[in-house]
Amino acid sequence: MATADITLLDAWIAREDMFDAFLAYNHAFKEFNRVLRGEEIAATLTLGDVAVMVHSPVEDLVAIANGSDPEPAPTLRMQGDEERPAWMDGIDLTGAVTVATRPIFESGHEPLEVILAAVNGAGPDDLILVEAPFCPTPLRRLLATRGYESCAEELASSHWRCTFRPA
Incomplete structure (x- = not known):
């Protein structure tokens, strides 16, 4: 059973079609497909890390890793700072x-x-x-x-x- 602390690699091993399911859930995964499929990165990032990167609820990614298909998430635009801190x-x-x-x-x-x-x-x-x-x-x-x-x-x-x- 996947949790937020499981590595992306371990979750991927448990569900071979996970990246396709992630992409169906949030189109932002298209931007990360190549980087997240790298075995060394996948072994260091947790599902919680990935959720933060794509700005999605970790619960949804855990559900996907466990075989569910939550409602698709909106894709957020990436941007810089409005004001310099x-x-x-x-x-x-x-x-x-x-x-x-x-x-x-x-x-x-x-x-x-x-x-x-x-x-x-x-x-x-x-x-x-x-x-x-x-x-x-x-x-x-x-x-x-x-x-x-x-x-x-x-x-x-x-x-x-x-x-x-x-x-």
């Missing part, structure tokens, strides 16, 4: 842990594993910068559950910088 004023980005995801995407890979490794290797006061071709809203949601606050800024077309700091 005050903590960003005068922040020194020198020495921040930086992950440039654009080259990773361009090479046909998903950067989540690299980002999570950078987060896990960062010190307790380190800032983390993620340069991305889009606003990384799901990543922001995920890292918020791990104690980070963030600010996403669109620097140019297809160029976002997301700054994370321990809350």
Whole structure:
């Protein structure tokens, strides 16, 4: 019986058509299909983590993993901050842990594993910068559950910088 704490990989092993069921439930899964199907990522993320990333009730994902098919969820638009938070004023980005995801995407890979490794290797006061071709809203949601606050800024077309700091 799946719970919110089960890894995505274990849930997937228990229900082979789970990704198809997730996609039928929430079209946001189309954006995550490639990254979530990676065995190393699937082994590190729980259903609770995935629920946060796609902004869906964890109970629904657990129900899907257990063979149910809840009502489809609305797909939410991913966006940056409307206002720059005050903590960003005068922040020194020198020495921040930086992950440039654009080259990773361009090479046909998903950067989540690299980002999570950078987060896990960062010190307790380190800032983390993620340069991305889009606003990384799901990543922001995920890292918020791990104690980070963030600010996403669109620097140019297809160029976002997301700054994370321990809350």
